[in-house]
Amino acid sequence: MHFGATSWSLSEADNAAIGHVLQRFLFDSNARCALVVDRSGQLVTTSGDRPPFDVTAFATLAAADFSANDQLARLIGERDFNTLFHQGEKESMLLADVARRVILVVLFDNRTTLGMVRLKMRGTVEELTRLFERMFTTAAARPVGQAPALLADVDDEIDRLFQ
Amino acid sequence: MSMINYASREINCKIVYYGPGLGGKTTNLEHVYQKVAPSTRGKLISLATESERTLFFDFLPVDLGTIRGFKTRFHLYTVPGQVYYNASRKLILKGVDGIVFVADSQVDRMEANLESMQNLYDNMSEYGYDLTRMPFVIQYNKRDLPNAATLAELQTSLNPGWEITEPSRQRHTPDVYHAGTYLVEQVATGEWVERATYFEAVAVTGEGVFDTLKAVSKLVLKALS
Ligand SMILES: Nc1nc2c(ncn2[C@@H]2O[C@H](COP(=O)(O)OP(=O)(O)OP(=O)(O)O)[C@@H](O)[C@H]2O)c(=O)[nH]1
Ligand SMILES: [Mg+2]
Numbered sequence: 001m002h003f004g005a006t007s008w009s010l011s012e013a014d015n016a017a018i019g020h021v022l023q024r025f026l027f028d029s030n031a032r033c034a035l036v037v038d039r040s041g042q043l044v045t046t047s048g049d050r051p052p053f054d055v056t057a058f059a060t061l062a063a064a065d066f067s068a069n070d071q072l073a074r075l076i077g078e079r080d081f082n083t084l085f086h087q088g089e090k091e092s093m094l095l096a097d098v099a100r101r102v103i104l105v106v107l108f109d110n111r112t113t114l115g116m117v118r119l120k121m122r123g124t125v126e127e128l129t130r131l132f133e134r135m136f137t138t139a140a141a142r143p144v145g146q147a148p149a150l151l152a153d154v155d156d157e158i159d160r161l162f163q
Numbered sequence: 164m165s166m167i168n169y170a171s172r173e174i175n176c177k178i179v180y181y182g183p184g185l186g187g188k189t190t191n192l193e194h195v196y197q198k199v200a201p202s203t204r205g206k207l208i209s210l211a212t213e214s215e216r217t218l219f220f221d222f223l224p225v226d227l228g229t230i231r232g233f234k235t236r237f238h239l240y241t242v243p244g245q246v247y248y249n250a251s252r253k254l255i256l257k258g259v260d261g262i263v264f265v266a267d268s269q270v271d272r273m274e275a276n277l278e279s280m281q282n283l284y285d286n287m288s289e290y291g292y293d294l295t296r297m298p299f300v301i302q303y304n305k306r307d308l309p310n311a312a313t314l315a316e317l318q319t320s321l322n323p324g325w326e327i328t329e330p331s332r333q334r335h336t337p338d339v340y341h342a343g344t345y346l347v348e349q350v351a352t353g354e355w356v357e358r359a360t361y362f363e364a365v366a367v368t369g370e371g372v373f374d375t376l377k378a379v380s381k382l383v384l385k386a387l388s
Binding site for chain 1: 164165166167168169170175177205206208210219220222224228230231238250251254255257258259260381384385387388
């Protein structure tokens with residue numbers, strides 16, 4: 001039982017597995033970079049070219065954009081829009097839902113096409129869905145509040161943070 | 164939804180400032196932004212109308228230091244207080260780890276405070292979150308104004324407490340921020356109640372802003388441990 005939002009953790013192994021999937025996707029699609037953002041706006045990981053902008057801010061806005069569009073979908077009677085596309089003059093971005101928990105954001109330019117990115121993204125989303133579903137099942141199996149031993153007995157350390 | 168990232172060695176938590184329109188939520192974030200070292204905070208993002216009313220949210224990431232080698236990074240959000248923005252307000256609550264309710268102390272805003280508090284309970288329960296079991300702090304803002312209600316009046320209407328039925332939690336728990344008072348106590352009728360901790364503030368001068376932030380962040384980290 002939990003009272004608020006559940007907490008989850010990303011292990012180095014999970015991170016590596018996600019990175020692996022993303023790298024293959026970027027190679028196949030020729031997109032520039034991919035970011036994984038959780039629905040509450042936190043950046044999970046990035047892959048590919050180092051984004052030349054503030055990724056924290058980007059992650060927040062992408063999650064907000066996605067949730068706002070989710071609600072728009074419902075208003076017009078769709079369950080959701082599982083992908084969103086924003087086209088710019090040079091840079092474009094495509095966002096896709098993964099397991100209803102995270103969002104895959106892909107940035108690409110004219111070295112590739114929307115069709116190509118979309119095509120390659122399909123399999124990637126499936127692979128990521130499997131990975132994240134497994135991660136969230138493991139997280140749900142853990143008793144509440146049990147952020148892995150990391151935070152045990154840290155009362156004094158927490159106090160120290162605020163001095 | 165807090166996230167512990169073992170790869171980047173970060174703990175990320177989400178704190179939402181909630182409350183009636185013009186209560187001072189955005190002002191709280193602006194003060195934090197101005198006062199913390201630029202190296203420990205990111206950009207302040209405000210999605211606002213031309214008249215500076217929050218339209219979707221404000222966002223400010225701050226790093227509070229490290230615990231066991233993990234950076235503790237708090238994502239602070241404000242919601243739009245105006246009643247008709249409920250759809251966007253609700254979206255921002257998604258994945259929240261801790262709530263600060265910024266009440267407007269002015270007597271004529273009491274109704275708006277109550278309505279916003281009710282709206283918070285409703286939106287939280289639609290997500291299946293139980294506000295009474297989460298890190299939750301109330302800030303009575305605008306204490307500088309002559310028409311501010313007394314603290315006792317504000318406590319009575321906005322923080323009357325909720326009943327505690329589990330015997331294991333029925334013990335007097337002092338409020339460390341207000342000597343001589345209790346967060347959990349047995350009231351005259353015999354029932355046990357718990358209240359949220361509160362702070363008085365004047366967000367325009369920064370008074371009480373960090374006390375509030377520290378208290379809620381501590382609660383969030385403790386809830387994780
Ligand atoms: N006198 C006084 N004014 C305050 C205080 N805090 C905020 N204000 C003023 O109240 C007005 C509204 O403040 P905001 O921070 O924009 O309020 P908000 O809660 O973000 O409002 P919404 O975005 O509409 O929900 C501004 O003009 C602030 O300067 C305070 O402690 N005392
Ligand atoms: Mg505001």
